[in-house]
Amino acid sequence: MITIYGISASRTLRPLWMLEELGLEYEHVQTNFTGDNKQPEYLALNPNAHIPTLVDGDTVLWESMAINLYLAEKYDGGLNPKTxxxxxxxxxxxxxxxxxxxxxxxxxxxxxxxxxxxxxxxxxxxxxxxxxxxxxxxxxxxxxxxxxxxxxxxxxxxxxxxxxxxxxxxxxxxxxxxxxxxxxxxxxxxxxxxxxxxxx
Ligand SMILES: N[C@@H](CCC(=O)N[C@@H](CS)C(=O)NCC(=O)O)C(=O)O
The missing domain is CATH 1.20.1050.10 (Glutathione S-transferase Yfyf (Class Pi); Chain A, domain 2)
Incomplete structure (x- = not known):
């Protein structure tokens, strides 16, 4: 199960775009950066208090670029370079x-x-x-x-x-x-x- 935390009017657009490109099923939790990001449950996932955060099974990742490189490699839908x-x-x-x-x-x-x-x-x-x-x-x-x-x-x-x-x-x-x-x-x-x- 993949869950992405964040709102599209933020850097969360980047992994949302990737998830859409890959055609993956995912849950989108609309975590804003004006309060939701400071809640203890969210800080347990991302101690930076920033969005986005990706949860993929037991794997928790933050940093939009890292999330996208990970998704491209793990769920290769043609976006991961071949060499x-x-x-x-x-x-x-x-x-x-x-x-x-x-x-x-x-x-x-x-x-x-x-x-x-x-x-x-x-x-x-x-x-x-x-x-x-x-x-x-x-x-x-x-x-x-x-x-x-x-x-x-x-x-x-x-x-x-x-x-x-x-x-x-x-x-x-x-x-x-x-x-x-x-x-x-x-x-x-x-x-x-x-x-x-x-x-x-
Ligand atoms: N380098 C991080 C930056 C994340 C970031 O700064 N996100 C902003 C929203 S676009 C945020 O959560 N700001 C809330 C805060 O700094 O309190 C990434 O690319 O994921």
Whole structure:
């Protein structure tokens, strides 16, 4: 039995998207990050008090990227790369998106869409956009001449990176200089499983 804790309007979208891609049966416990995450029963699963958390039988996992890499490998529905080299690349891209882009993308999202207008800081947005230029060039170049990050087929690498970059869409981050990235991002987030996850 698989249970995922968290709400789709959070980083829980990432494992929800993966679970939908894999067509697995799972229970979705709508744990919010404004109180539910601090309850003792939840802290027993995730002492960080963060969502998401996955429970798969006796296995408890947190960290959205780790959850997705685990699910892709355990329930291979075609999203787990076939070679050890490509699995290495999927791990590389998952670390990369978290360490090189997530903070700036989130700051941009908060200061364009999430915070009330009078609390938004244009300087934070400006810095975030500057910080994102180099990693967006890296991603755009990596997608030159290939449909997805590891080649012709969508994999856990695409899901993990696109799930983080999906914040660029509501935030209206200017991607016009990055046509490969734009084309790839739209293709990833338009997948039926991504839509189903967002609707959860
Ligand atoms: N690196 C973690 C971050 C998890 C995280 O920070 N989740 C947020 C919601 S998107 C949360 O639970 N925040 C509640 C809090 O920090 O109190 C992951 O990717 O799973």
């Amino acid at each position: 050890v080299e490509d699995r290495g690349r999927a791990i590389q891209w998952s670390f990369w998106v978290m360490l090189e882009t997530e903070k700036s993308l989130l700051e941009f999202l908060f200061n364009t869409v999430i915070l009330p207008p009078d609390q938004r800081d244009a300087a934070v947005c400006e810095t975030a956009v500057l910080e994102l230029q180099a990693p967006m060039r890296v991603l755009d170049d990596a997608l030159e001449g290939r449909e997805f990050l590891l080649g012709d087929s969508f994999s856990v690498a695409d899901l993990n990176v696109a799930a983080v970059f999906s914040w660029a869409v509501p935030a209206k981050l200017d991607l016009s200089e990055f046509p490969n990235l734009s084309r790839w991002l739209i293709a990833c987030i338009s997948r039926p499983a991504a839509r189903a996850a967002r609707a959860k």
